[in-house]
Amino acid sequence: MKVKKIVLFLLAFLSCSVFCQNGKMDFIQNVQKNGISFYWDPMTSSGLLEKNGHRISFRAGDLFFIQDYKTLVSEAAPFFEGGKLVSTSAFFNLAENFFKLQNSETPYKIGAILIDPGHGGKDPGASSTHVSGGKKITVVEKDINLKVGLMLRDYLKKAYPEKNILMTRSTDVFLTLSQRTEIANSVKLKENEAILYVSVHVNSSMSEKVTGYEVWYLSPGYRRQVLNSKSVNEDASILPILNSMTEEEYTTESILMAKFIMNGIAAQVGNLSNSRGIKEEEWFVVRNSNMPSVLIELGxxxxxNEGLLLNDTNYLQKLSLGIYNGLQEFVTNFERTRGFTGN
Structure with missing residues (x-):
């Protein structure tokens, strides 16, 4: 208990020394005055400042901030006071100097999108047989996943010829879950690039009445290692802090991507199917991908009725176009804000 009190006292002393030695400033007002773009994520109380293609990220109340996702600076980040974000003058001086010293390089962007059609080969996934017009029609998940994946790939290649649009499989072959995530994590990217992972699946239920599409993202409660010591310019002792912040960004970005995809599908299929919402889970392929990632269940x-729709090429095109539109909106948002929602 004594040790705990000493630690709390030291933290309070450090916070007071930093805040008392520097004048407080209205954070939002100074951001606007200096032509800096500001994006805020209320889920994690994290902020992002952007100017000239460079970024400063922080969590409200921390005694440090990060430049371009790799360099940690020991100075108090903006904090809440009276329900309003304020900052020290020292923070703003450091931020302004950082943005002035940087060249206007290419902004952070999506360099690759990896489409992962679930199952394949000896693993058919779910299947179901229905009678239509006196004929038996068997619908197999692995085939639907691949058809939608190929359509989505074609849409993306046409829209983004400069990006690397990849698939874990483009034919009816079997891949283990580990192989799929290894493919994702081994994609070569430039320093200012990121990759998106989109896993495509089809659902099945014991009840024949259940219908609808849904998009899953990794549960925020799951913690994973997404950085290694070679990926940052700091000593290994701060790696857990940087890893935590990067991981929270992946979760936020995955949620946004899921939301955009859900909206895109809804706009295309209308009342032909129903949205079951955005959900969280620790799926293997999502849990082990070191990037923003989602898993889509098409129906x-x-x-x-839904089984026969999923056997209809026109309906699969609607689903593919919906996913594409959602991804396009996410890419635009990401490349402008790196996943943060505007304040």
Whole structure:
């Protein structure tokens, strides 16, 4: 208990020394005055400042901030006071000097999108047989996943010829879950680039009445190692801090990507199917991908109407276009804000 009190006292002393030695400034007002773009993530109380293609990221109340996601600066980040974000004058001086010294390099962007059609080869996934027009029609998940994946790839290649649009499989072959995530994590990117991971699946249920599409992202409660010591310009002792912040960014970006994809699908399929919402889970392929990632469930094969729709090429085109539109909106948002919502 004594040690805990000493630690709390030291933290309070450090916070007071930093805040008392530097004048407080209205954070939002100074951001606007200096032509700096500001994006805020209320889920994690994290902020992002952007100017000339460079960024400063921080968590409200921390005694440090990070430049361009790799360099840690020991200075108090903006903090809340009276329900308003304020900062020290020292923070703003350091931020202004950082932005002035940087050249206007290429902004952070999506360099690659990896589409992962689930199952394949000896692993068919879910399947269901329905009778339509007196004929038996068997719908198999691995085939639907691949068809939608190929359509999505074609849309993305046409829209983004400068980006690397990849697939874990483009034919009916079997891949283990580990192989899929290894493919994702081994994609070569430039320093200012990121990759998105989109896993495509089809659902099934014991109840034939269940219908709808849904998009899953990694549960925020799951913690993983997404950085290594070679990826930052700091000593290994701060790696856990940088890893935590990067991981929270991945989660936020994954949620945004899921939201945009859900909206895109809804706009295309209308009342042909129903949205089951955005959900969180620790799927293997999402849990082990060191990047923003989502898993899409296109619908339920076990429902007759939806099963037959999923066997219809025109309907699969609607789904593919919906996913594409969602990804396009996310890419635009990401490349402008790196996943943060505007304040």
């Amino acid at each position: 339920f094969l076990s429902n007759k």
